[in-house]
Amino acid sequence: MQASRARLFKEYKEVQREKTADPDIQLACDDSNIFKWTALIKGPSETPYEGGVFQLAFAVPEQYPLQPPQVRFLTKIFHPNVHFKTGEICLDILKNAWSPAWTLQSVCRAIIALMAHPEPDSPLNCDSGNLLRSGDIRGFQSMAKMYTRLAAMPKKG
Amino acid sequence: MQNKDGPLADGESEAATSNPTPDFDDWAKFGDDDIMQQQTAIRAEEAEKTPFVGDKEPLSSLAAEYQSGSPILLEKIKVLGEKYAAIRRTRGDGNCFFRSFMFSYLEHILESQDRAEVDRAKSNVEQCRKTLQSLGYADFTFEDFFALFLEQLESVLQGNGTSISQEELLLRSRDQSISDYVVMFFRFVTSGEIRKRSEFFEPFIMGLTNATVEQLVFSLEVAALAAVFLKCFHFVNMFCKSSVEPMGEESDHVHITALSDALGVPIRVVYLDRSSCDSAGVSVNHHDFIPAVGGLPNASGSTETVSPFITLLYRPGHYDILYSK
Numbered sequence: 001m002q003a004s005r006a007r008l009f010k011e012y013k014e015v016q017r018e019k020t021a022d023p024d025i026q027l028a029c030d031d032s033n034i035f036k037w038t039a040l041i042k043g044p045s046e047t048p049y050e051g052g053v054f055q056l057a058f059a060v061p062e063q064y065p066l067q068p069p070q071v072r073f074l075t076k077i078f079h080p081n082v083h084f085k086t087g088e089i090c091l092d093i094l095k096n097a098w099s100p101a102w103t104l105q106s107v108c109r110a111i112i113a114l115m116a117h118p119e120p121d122s123p124l125n126c127d128s129g130n131l132l133r134s135g136d137i138r139g140f141q142s143m144a145k146m147y148t149r150l151a152a153m154p155k156k157g
Numbered sequence: 158m159q160n161k162d163g164p165l166a167d168g169e170s171e172a173a174t175s176n177p178t179p180d181f182d183d184w185a186k187f188g189d190d191d192i193m194q195q196q197t198a199i200r201a202e203e204a205e206k207t208p209f210v211g212d213k214e215p216l217s218s219l220a221a222e223y224q225s226g227s228p229i230l231l232e233k234i235k236v237l238g239e240k241y242a243a244i245r246r247t248r249g250d251g252n253c254f255f256r257s258f259m260f261s262y263l264e265h266i267l268e269s270q271d272r273a274e275v276d277r278a279k280s281n282v283e284q285c286r287k288t289l290q291s292l293g294y295a296d297f298t299f300e301d302f303f304a305l306f307l308e309q310l311e312s313v314l315q316g317n318g319t320s321i322s323q324e325e326l327l328l329r330s331r332d333q334s335i336s337d338y339v340v341m342f343f344r345f346v347t348s349g350e351i352r353k354r355s356e357f358f359e360p361f362i363m364g365l366t367n368a369t370v371e372q373l374v375f376s377l378e379v380a381a382l383a384a385v386f387l388k389c390f391h392f393v394n395m396f397c398k399s400s401v402e403p404m405g406e407e408s409d410h411v412h413i414t415a416l417s418d419a420l421g422v423p424i425r426v427v428y429l430d431r432s433s434c435d436s437a438g439v440s441v442n443h444h445d446f447i448p449a450v451g452g453l454p455n456a457s458g459s460t461e462t463v464s465p466f467i468t469l470l471y472r473p474g475h476y477d478i479l480y481s482k
Contacts, residue, residue, distance in 0.1 A: 003301060003334065010297035065298075066337055066404060070190065088190075092399075095193065099402035100341055101298050101348075 048144035052152030068098035251405035350419035423465035
């Protein structure tokens with residue numbers, strides 16, 4: 001408990017110091033609970049998520065950093081490796097390939113990389129995975145783009 | 158017949174159409190979190206059988222395990238009995254090599270009170286810290302693990318306020334918050350050494366990743382991700398990310414060579430398996446991992462006379478600690 005708190009505090013200071021280092025990620029800690037974090041990440045360019053801003057929720061376990069944080073999308077996203085209803089993410093480093101060498105910040109970078117490089121063969125969203133697996137890139141991109149517009153872009157007016 | 162079949166068929170089709178939704182919801186309930194919880198439960202069950210580090214047992218307890226098993230193994234255990242007196246088991250959770258090394262090394266320092274060895278080890282640890290820094294690891298990702306190991310190393314030396322007994326060392330090795338942190342320290346050190354000398358280790362790692370097509374494909378998937386945040390990625394980095402740094406990933410000769418070199422600690426591994434090629438009686442093979450001197454790679458079969466004070470017993474898939482007579 002004490003160890004995880006100390007580590008998270010170091011990450012907090014690092015985030016404050018490096019605030020401008022990565023303009024695609026805004027990581028923030030809950031005011032009253034250092035085990036709860038949220039992040040805003042920018043959809044990578046040249047993907048159907050471009051122009052969207054996606055919110056992630058982090059729940060950090062007491063055994064952190066020996067155990068990975070739980071991360072899910074709060075913003076609706078159409079992506080083969082993200083559960084459409086719960087926002088749960090299928091990414092090896094959040095499961096068995098986790099190591100303390102990762103940080104909340106580098107997890108955000110890995111999620112942005114996953115947005116740009118979906119893995120349709122291990123889908124959490126089968127509809128999305130099937131479109132890609134059947135080669136219907138256009139169908140996938142228009143669905144993903146539609147949900148980016150509906151859910152990840154600020155409403156005008 | 159039709160009357161009888163009709164409603165049945167209807168009932169079936171109704172069931173078939175109404176089923177998918179609850180089925181889907183049922184599946185949806187089993188998220189990755191549930192799988193991880195189940196894995197935790199399985200580990201907890203395993204934990205009740207063996208502590209991280211067991212008690213010292215006479216070698217006869219090893220023979221008892223194979224009483225109705227292979228005669229070759231029983232023969233080999235008899236041969237082992239000529240040189241070795243006892244065994245200390247470690248939990249088979251994928252960290253057994255690192256955990257065996259941890260206890261064996263700290264116990265050796267506790268018994269020998271070899272201050273020179275501690276000083277030597279400390280300067281190697283400092284070198285490892287610099288290695289990780291130069292590889293681009295942020296200090297805060299590894300410093301807690303380093304600090305905890307150095308604390309253990311200091312505490313097994315008597316004569317300072319925090320020194321500990323053999324019993325306390327055993328208790329600490331069984332305490333997850335200490336034991337896992339030290340294992341993680343070794344994983345960082347091992348990873349740093351492999352990446353620092355990637356040209357030396359690459360051929361061995363290529364062999365491992367080529368072992369199965371599935372593994373290779375997996376590695377390539379990891380590569381696609383890794384490429385984004387590792388400037389100069391190659392197989393070695395992927396191997397470290399997937400097979401060295403995560404807890405519970407098993408060790409083999411690559412890990413042992415790297416750890417032995419990085420810390421400058423020789424390790425003897427005694428192999429107990431069913432192989433036998435001798436016509437005149439069985440013998441037990443061992444391999445000494447002798448650390449590189451002056452930057453030379455860990456050369457197997459070198460004529461050095463350094464004799465390891467750490468002896469591990471390897472049975473396919475697992476390491477335990479062995480005690481000489």
